[in-house]
Amino acid sequence: MARYRDAVCRLCRREGAKLFLKGNRCYKPSCPIEKRGTYPPGQHGKDSKRGKLTGYGEQLREKQKVKRIYGMLEGQFRSYFEKASRQRGIVGENLLVLLEKRLDNVVYRIGFATSRAQARQLVNHGHVRVNGKKVDIPSFQVKVGDIISIKDESAKNPHILHAFETAVGRGRPNWIEVENKTILSGRVVSLPRREDITQSISEQMIIELYSK
Structure with a gap:
């Protein structure tokens, strides 16, 4: 798998949420999200128009966020979605369970x-x-x-x-x-359930994105 070699804290700020990519630092006051807020990295971060994302943009950002949380590239993530689609039950929940396992x-x-x-x-x-x-x-x-x-x-x-x-x-x-x-x-001791995943994830947006 290709490795992301830049500062991973930038990814959290890009997605506007803690992705817990930096280990224990994510739980400390030194976390950049705590110190600088959720605006994107870069000198124009505070002027970002992230709040105006709608439709496709929101769906894409949600997919990118989940990919970064679990550390995978597009091809592998897409294969998980296709596998989840073939299983019984709710596709979005199936997808997250596969990632958790x-x-x-x-x-x-x-x-x-x-x-x-x-x-x-x-x-x-x-x-x-x-x-x-x-x-x-x-x-x-x-x-x-x-x-x-x-x-x-x-x-x-x-x-x-x-x-x-x-x-x-x-x-x-x-x-x-x-x-x-x-x-x-x-x-x-059991299969993971949707309520076991405490991070803010809107899997329905990912399903809508891939269903277009």
Whole structure:
């Protein structure tokens, strides 16, 4: 996947909302959203006409926001939408559930990482186990009953330990249960539900955009 190498806090300001891309800094007063407000970055940010977006513009911005939250490119995001469209139920909710069930997201949700980008690195570098077996594919879809853990050699990594110790402050969803604090593991006890996603997302706008 292509990497965004600029300051990720600019993305939050571009979307006018906290996307929680910078780990613990997002929860501190030093967060640029807290210090500078939600106007776009750049010298003309305060003069932005963002508030006048209508129709297609609003739908596009909502799609971009969700793509940035979960850290993916257009092709991959579109494939999730198409898969959600083929499933029973409400397409928008199906889409968000598929995104939440990604392994990198689950690693972040359990608290092994302070951001999804950091969680993706852990998965890519082989630090994560699913039911005791190494899985290095960030898009791997977890199932109910799966146990997600950190390999023994990485369990004392200070970055992972710090993330795990501060995870309570960031909050864990009800569909994930900490399995063992000693060996750093968590269990998927149920499928994620729409109400478990607390960030402000209007999935209906994304559906309308792709349905044109």
